[in-house]
Amino acid sequence: MKATRVILDEHENDVDKLEEAESWLFADAPARAQGGKTGLPNAGTSSDEGKTMRRCRTLAGLDDSDEK
Template identity: 50%
Template sequence: MASQRARKDYEAALAERDARIAELEGQIAETAKTAESAEKLRAEMDELRSRGEEQRVSFELTMAGARNVKAAMALLPDYGNDIDKLKEAEPWLFSASAPTPTGATGRPNAGAATDAGATLKRWRKIAGLDDGDKEE
């Protein structure tokens, strides 16, 4: 009888142990998922930081008058990532002045002064209205 009771106690202890192992495995799996998610987020954050820094340097090179931003970015590490040192050492890579913005179409800006009177006169002529018919 004592051996049967010992067996039951032993089996209960084993069942309790197995339940605790299953609980710990679940916690480990959850932690692994969380760690995996955190690692993915860290990687994404690092990528965004890297792209942001690259865009910042690209913008600064453009503002410094770099003729070829890609070439300037490739040479920049050789000069300690200092744009002024790069500009001094490689003047051929930079234009004399910073780029001036130009329109894509070559047409005047929308707010530029134009001879609107001539345009109106032309359209009045096309419409068959002559200047004598104007209502005042």
């Protein structure tokens, strides 16, 4: 709030002047990207729950052959 008041004071408490001088303050926030920088899921991830579980078991050093 303090910073906002200082900036507004610098523009004579006129919101229109502030918007004209500092338009970035009034811009819509960009949409948050999903996934990595490309917008795609991160490499090595799986959307299949079974594949994900097998991968986790492999990384943990567990053998899938003992499953019933």
